[in-house]
Amino acid sequence: MNSLRFPSILALLVLLTFSLSSCDAIATIFKAGAWTGIIGVFVVVLLVWLVISRFRRRP
Numbered sequence: 001m002n003s004l005r006f007p008s009i010l011a012l013l014v015l016l017t018f019s020l021s022s023c024d025a026i027a028t029i030f031k032a033g034a035w036t037g038i039i040g041v042f043v044v045v046l047l048v049w050l051v052i053s054r055f056r057r058r059p
Helices: 002-019 022-032 034-057
Strands: none
Touching: 022 034
């Protein structure tokens, strides 16, 4: 039963990857306004920086 679960989830993820377009996300950001896009990029960069800094602190 568990051997059938992984291919099903993998197939669902592949389907979602092909059905969702990053262009739609970018278009939505620009519809919301330039400042929303700038703030969104800043938040993403800040989160990536925090994750990287946490991994570097570990011995």
